[in-house]
Amino acid sequence: MYLDYFIFPDADKEFDFLLSIKRTCYSSYYPFQILSARGFERIDFEPVTILYGGNGSGKTTALNVIAEKTGVKRDSIYNRSSFFPDYVDLSYMGLADRDIPANSRIISSDDVFDYMLNIRNLNEGIDLKRQELFDEYLDAKYSDFQLKSMADYDQLKKINKARRKTQSRFVKSELMDNVRGFSNGESAYKYFTEKIGEDGLYLLDEPENSLSPKRQLELKAFIEDSARFFGCQFVISTHSPFLLSIPGAKIYDLDEDPVDIKRWTQLENVRIYYEFFKSHLDDFE
Secondary structure, eight states: OOEEEEEOOOHHHHHHHHHHOOOOOOSOOTTTTTSGGGTOOEEEOOSEEEEEOOTTSSHHHHHHHHHHHHTOBOOSOOOOOTTHHHHHHTOEEEEOSSOOOTTOEEEOHHHHHHHHHHHHHHHHOHHHHHHHHHHHHHHHHTOOOOOOSGGGHHHHHHHHHHHHSOHHHHHHHHHHHHHHHHOOSHHHHHHHHHHOOSSOEEEEESTTTTOOHHHHHHHHHHHHHHHHHSOOEEEEEOOOHHHHTOTTOEEEETTSSSOEEEOGGGSHHHHHHHHHHHHTHHHHO
């Protein structure tokens, strides 16, 4: 154990801070008012702690705040707003009996995706195309293009797409069909086994992305062994029933208001799978 507990600012602290801001030109105070809206103020950690919830529940936000506060390594850029440092400063963490090791890191789905792209680059020269898309994204995002005829419609669509998406998501959307054609999930699984070493704190953001059910089960076993035998502590955001079933994991359900601790078999996502397969039991027998 490296992290013992983590405390996010409650609604009162957020209110006092936002009241002190004299500038009113902001349309968003992210990550303020995301976690407090669900009464999520404290995490008490176990060797494996899981943040469960649907899109927009705040599980990735919580993971990024913890990563920033602990200072673990990270590769991909994340949604770091103007108020992110202030929010992190208002948060508190309690360490267990050991300092956080230097090899600790957060691993996001963007990291895995970039890793797969780099592998494609070695075999298919996709890196050139990716750089072209980076340049295309910047040109489109800051273009003063105006529609003059229907012949310009495709360019207008691309500009609007660039303005709606981050650079990473724009490139993904343009290259995803190519990546799917070559990936079988083996590269994604390999990334985790290469980045997760002994004696470290690892924050995993939806690691099931790009992994088949079989690979998810392999990752589950790898996480269990790493926590039990190799001195690793994990904080995982996921809605994968395979990862949620890790024995002894403490699960925070961010879909609840207020956030509650639950067994994996109580979670809505898992119950939906259970009821579906139960209704088709005769098909399996």
